[in-house]
Amino acid sequence: MMSGHPHPHGPSTTGRLAWSAGIFFISFVLQGLGGLWTGSIGLVSDSLENLNDVLVNSLGILSLWLANRRDPDDRWTFGWHRLEVFNSLLGVGFLLLLAGAVGWEALDRFRHPVSVQTGWVLVFSGIGLVLNIAATLVLVPRDRTLLERDANLRAAYLHAFADSLTSVSLVASMLLIRLTGWRWVDPAIALVILVVILRGAVLLLRDAVGILMHRAAFEHEAVKAELMGIPGVLGVEDFRSWKMCSHLTIATAHIIVSAERLEDTEAFLERIEHLLGERHGVRHLTVHFETREMADRHHHRFEHRHEVEGGHHH
Numbered sequence: 001m002m003s004g005h006p007h008p009h010g011p012s013t014t015g016r017l018a019w020s021a022g023i024f025f026i027s028f029v030l031q032g033l034g035g036l037w038t039g040s041i042g043l044v045s046d047s048l049e050n051l052n053d054v055l056v057n058s059l060g061i062l063s064l065w066l067a068n069r070r071d072p073d074d075r076w077t078f079g080w081h082r083l084e085v086f087n088s089l090l091g092v093g094f095l096l097l098l099a100g101a102v103g104w105e106a107l108d109r110f111r112h113p114v115s116v117q118t119g120w121v122l123v124f125s126g127i128g129l130v131l132n133i134a135a136t137l138v139l140v141p142r143d144r145t146l147l148e149r150d151a152n153l154r155a156a157y158l159h160a161f162a163d164s165l166t167s168v169s170l171v172a173s174m175l176l177i178r179l180t181g182w183r184w185v186d187p188a189i190a191l192v193i194l195v196v197i198l199r200g201a202v203l204l205l206r207d208a209v210g211i212l213m214h215r216a217a218f219e220h221e222a223v224k225a226e227l228m229g230i231p232g233v234l235g236v237e238d239f240r241s242w243k244m245c246s247h248l249t250i251a252t253a254h255i256i257v258s259a260e261r262l263e264d265t266e267a268f269l270e271r272i273e274h275l276l277g278e279r280h281g282v283r284h285l286t287v288h289f290e291t292r293e294m295a296d297r298h299h300h301r302f303e304h305r306h307e308v309e310g311g312h313h314h
Helices: 013-038 041-069 083-111 118-138 151-180 185-212 220-228 262-280 292-296
Strands: 233-245 248-257 282-290
Touching: 013 041, 013 118, 013 151, 041 083, 041 118, 041 151, 041 185, 083 185, 083 233, 118 151, 151 185, 185 233, 220 233, 220 262, 233 282, 233 292, 248 262, 248 292, 262 282, 282 292
Parallel strands: 248 282
Antiparallel strands: 233 248
8 A cells, every 4th residue: 555645846855865965975075175184083074974964865865766676576575675774784884984983083183182274174164064054955845744754855854954063063163273272172073073973873773773673663552542443443453563664664454343244344444544654654554354253263462482493383
C-alpha cells in the first residue's frame, strides 16, 4: 500500500539533496584549504562538518538512485532499498576516522599552540556561514509538511542547520582570539565542532542499527488503540512494524473483526490502510483478518529459540 501525497512544485528531494551537497562541497574545499593556510584547526573542523553533510546527502541520493533502479523480485523481495543503511554505516566509519585525526591534532595544539591568522579565518568562516545558510535554505520545500514526511530531507535539513550554528560559533571564537590573544580557543572550538560531528555520527549509527534490528517504526500501543477505535475491530494481534530504509515503513497485523465473509472485510481494510498510511507513514501493509472464533483457536505470540545442539523444536 502506497500512501499518496501531492507533489509540490519545485525540485524533488533528490534535486534538493544534490544542490545542498554541491554547496556544502564548495564550503568544505574553501574552509579546508583556508584552515590549512591560516593554521586554524577550528576552520578545518568546520570544513569536516561540511564534508559530513556532503556524505549524508550524497549517500541519500545514491541510495534512492540504486533503489529506484532495482525493482523487487523473487530473489530481492524488497529491491535494494536497504542499501541506504549500509551506505550510512560506511559514512559513519569514514567520519570517525577523519574526526579522530582532527581531534588528535587539536589536542596536540593545546600543548603546542600555533599562531592563527584570525583575520583570514574570519573571512573564510564568514564565507562558510553564508554557504551553509544557502545549503540549508535549498532543503526547505514550499510545502513545509514535506520535511516531516520525508526522512531523507528532514535529516539533511537538521544536519545543515547544525552546520550553520557551528559556523557562527567559529566566527565568535575568532573574534575572541583577536580581542584576547587566547590561541587555545582555536583547538577548543575544533573539539566542540567534533563533538557535534560525533553526535551526528552516533545518531546515524543508531538509526542504521535500529533498521537492521527491525526496531518498531512507531509506538505500537498507541497505534493499536487507534485501530481499536475503528467500529467493528475487536482486537489487534501480532502487530509488527519496521523500516526497510528511512523512507519505507512496513507493517503486518492480525486484525479480529466482526465479519463472517471475506467481502465484508474490504471496508475495514480501507480504513486501516488510511489510518496507518496517513498518520504513521506505512507504505506497505499486510493484514490477516480473523473472526473472534478463529482468534480463540490459537495464540499469536511470536516464539523462537535458537537450538544449541541437536534437532529442531517448535
